[in-house]
Structures are given as structure tokens and as C-alpha cells.
Amino acid sequence: MNRKLSDLAALMDRLRDENGCPWDMKQTHESLKPFLIEETYEVVEAIESGNPQFLKEELGDLLFQIVFHSRLAKERGEFSLEDVIHHVIEKMVRRHPHVFAGERADDAAAVLQKWEEIKSAEKKRESILDGIPRTLPSLIRAKRLQERAARVGFDWPHSEDVWKKVEEEWHELQDARHNRDIKGVEEEMGDVMIALVNLGRFINVDADEALKKSINKFIYRFGEIEKEFVRRGKDITTATLDEMEAIWQKAKEGEKNGDKSLL
Secondary structure: OOOOHHHHHHHHHHHOOOOHHHHHHHHOOHHHHHHHHHHHHHHHHHHOOHHHHHHHHHHHHHHHHHHHHHHHHHHOOOOOOOHHHHHHHHHHOOOOOOHHOOOOOOOOOHHHHHHHHHHHHHHHOOOOOOOOOOOOOOHHHHHHHHHHHHHOOOOOOOHHHHHHHHHHHHHHHHHHHHHOOHHHHHHHHHHHHHHHHHHHHOOOOOOHHHHHHHHHHHHHHHHHHHHHHHHEEEEEEEEHHHHHHHHHHHHHHHOOOOOOOOO
């Protein structure tokens, strides 16, 4: 049976009516925020898995959240699902004049520049940095801010300059630590990280993705330590650092040989 978006909207209406689901009837925009965030990350995880069935399922869950929020707004007389669809279509047409209005864009960079010009005019923004959500993960937000600033020329001309900036921030972090400047250490740590995010842009490495992969490596290697101590019949809490480090290095070598079951 072919299903349409209107079928999902009708299902949502049923869940929210007086004889519907007690849980669904209690929800608000605020109470649903954690689910919206969770479903978004599950879509990202599905994309990274390369499994189309998994992605199909998670996109459906995310779509359900959008329909849910639209239904709540409709009940308050604010807007409907149809309004949401109408608005996004109008916005996409307006922001693609090179497709729908006979203008020209020779490459992706030109498209992005025009997009930002149109978006800034629509939003009546005071700063080119406005509109980047504060709730984005910090590494992603840092990259987005740097990209926006770069579009108006506020950027290093060469990657070598960014390498030097990373080294400069690293030395400032060391100085703050040497001087026992607790507040300064925190500040300089942040400066080191934002400099590394910027370096990533220049060398085509996404800092957030790089960190995710390093986290996965940590989980894999520490898991190997735990499994080895289980195999030995030994409590890991009694292990020495040298014992754990030896297993860590063995797991690291295993990664190089292709044993990356958890990566």
C-alpha cells in the first residue's frame, strides 16, 4: 500500500484526539525536544552505517517528529503541516535563483555566496555570524562560524599560517599552565581547539568527524583491555598502568593489521 504524507498527518491527528494516546496527548514542543535531537543523531548514525534500510527507518522517525510539532502548532492556531511545506518550498525556490529565476552560478562556492546574501536579506541579520544555532555541538559550531567569516575574506591565506596559529595557541596554553593560571588554561585550551578546527578546514579534515573516529578507537582499545583481563580471570581494577598500556599497544597494532571490529 502506498502511503502519503497526509496519511501520517491523519495518524498524528488520531493520536492527539480525545480518544487517542495518553502519552502523545501530554506532549508539548518542550517535552519533545530531546526526542527531536535524538532522532536527528540517529539519522546521522544511519547515514554513517551505509545501511539504506536503517536510514529509511530513522528518516521516518525524524519525519514523525516534524509532523508532531506541526500538529501541536495547529492546535494552538499558529501554523499547520501544510504551512510548513508551503514555506520551505517558497524558500528553496527563492534561494535558488540560478535554477528558478534565470540567474547564473558557475560553481558551488557561487551558490553558497548567493544563498547567504538572500538569507541575510530575508532574516534582516545584523551580523554574517547570526543564525548559526547556539545548540550545535561546539566543534561543528566553530567550523560553521569560521566558514561564514571566510566568505567575506576573514581567513588565513595559506595553511602554513594556520599551522603557526595552532603552535602559537599551544605555547600560550603551556605558558598559562606554567603560571598556574586556572582561568587562562581553560581559555587557552579553547583557543587551541578552535585553531585545530580551523586547521581542519584547510587540510580537508572535519574536526568533529576526526574526533568521533578517535573516540571509536578509544572504545575499541579500552574494550580490548577489558576483554583481556576477563580472559586472564583478573579484576581490571587491580591492574597496573603498564599492564593496561601493553594491551592498548597490542590493540593499536591490531588496528593497523585490519582488526577494527568496533571502528
